[in-house]
Amino acid sequence: MKQFDVNILGCGSALPTLQHNPSCQVVEMCEKVFMVDCGEGSQLQYRKSKLGFGKLNQIFVSHTHGDHCFGLIGLISTLGLLGRTGDLVIHGVPDLELILKPQLDYFCKDMSYKVLTNTFDPKKSEVVYENRSMKVTTIPLEHRVPCAGFLFQEKQADRHLIREKIDFYDVPVKERVNIKQGADFVTNEGKIIPNSQLTRPADTPRSYAYCADTAYKEDIVDIIEGVDLLYHEATFTESDISRAKKTGHSTARQAAMIAKQANAKKLILGHFSSRYTDNTVLLKEAQTVFPNTILANEGLCESL
Incomplete structure (x- = not known):
């Protein structure tokens, strides 16, 4: 089977800690490399991963909170310094274009490549990227600002x-x-x-769903039904559920409930609040509902 790996480069939340980096992942599939979210310091994490800057194909940004996009302009600049020539496509909500344009105009006037933005409506589930082997579909989420997750799916191969x-x-x-x-x-x-x-018969198509920064939202279950691997934010424990509701986040138990209802095969918890120095409290809470749960951590690589 072809490679289908999910690499965790950052799984912390908004407040920086020494324990975790801000949100960033790299999905390797169908001989291409995709970045999902790009928090501060993501390019350093990317270099540590030894994935290779030249392989980066597309970037998908869930929303415009800083811990998910502050690393973009640094990464874009570095790719220019490395002599990139191929276009870089960044998929995101409309506000992302407003944020990026002045930065690109000021810092990246004479780059050797173009940065193209593909905006989508975060309230709809739609295909935002597709090739012969796979597609990426948005997952409408519920947060304090427009936000979407991403579903990476292999297409059914020939027999x-x-x-x-x-x-x-x-x-x-x-x-x-x-x-x-x-x-x-x-x-x-x-x-x-x-x-x-x-x-x-051909190999069964594999799928991965990324759901970061969202309140508990059962509407997404139909979109991610049967997913092989689900990354779902688990910023808080049930003891802080009032805080989760106020900030548009989920508890570990709620993430596990989504995984169970969607018949996911495996769940990764991430986007941990800085208030928890030991994330195993989140893991134990989720496993009471969905046993096949693990914690995200920088350097983790999950192969589907």
Whole structure:
């Protein structure tokens, strides 16, 4: 199977701590590298990860709070210093364009590449990026400012040819594409060879959902149904649920409830409040509802 990795570069919340960096992740899939959110210091975390700046393809920004976007202009500038020539596309809410433009005009006038922004409506679930192998869909979230999560999905691949059967029936090369897509084969004598005898099923498509900075929102369950891996913010414990409601965040238990309702296979908790010096209290709370839960941490790489 092709690589599909989620790398955690930062999983803290707004107030800086020595324990965690601000929000940033890198998703490697279908031979491309995508960044999700870019808090302060993300480019340093990226360099530590040894992923390679030249591989970065697109950036997805959930919302315009600083702990999710303060690192953008530094990263953009560094890519220019490194001689990048290919366009960099940044997907975000409309306000992101207002924030970036004056910074780009002042700091990045003569860069060797273009920064393009693709804005989306955070109130709608829509495809914002797509290629032959995968797509990225927005997930409307509920926060103090317009905010969206992102669902990374592989597309269903073609079936696998059974080489010995293809050779045995002398299937012409020009017909193999159709057979991989499910067609039967008709021999020169008119005999129909069922597709099931010529192919094996393709690998099941994998998916990853990123839901950072949101109040408890059951509406997203249908969008992320059956997801292989879910990252959901868990800023607070249930003992601080009033604070969570006031600030537009979730508790660890609420994150676990979303994972359970969505039939997710695995849950990663993140976006930890600085008030908790030991994040295992969040983990234990979530695991009472959804046992297959782990804590995000800088350097964590989850392979799907």
